[in-house]
Amino acid sequence: MLVIGETNGSIKIKPKRIHMENKRRLILISVKLSENTVRKVDLLVTKGIFIDRSEAIRAALEQYFQGTARRWLEMYYKRRG
Secondary structure (H helix, E strand, O other), X not given: OOEEEEXXXXXXXXXXXXXXXXXXXXXXXXXXXXXXXXXXXXXXXXXXXXXXXXXXXXXXXXXHHHHHHHHHHHHHHHHHO
């Protein structure tokens, strides 16, 4: 579950633990976005690209972590060589 709260014009995403059916836990991270980033997210929402803030933030974090995971794998394979 993604919990979003606003503080001083910025958005803070609080971590929540989700218990999966197969008894694995998924722990979400806590991220604080700057006011500038929040304005850009709001612009994407007003343009109709995303339905709401949480969808835009989720999409951005997913893209970031997919890119990070790809780079980690590339570095691993280079070292393994």
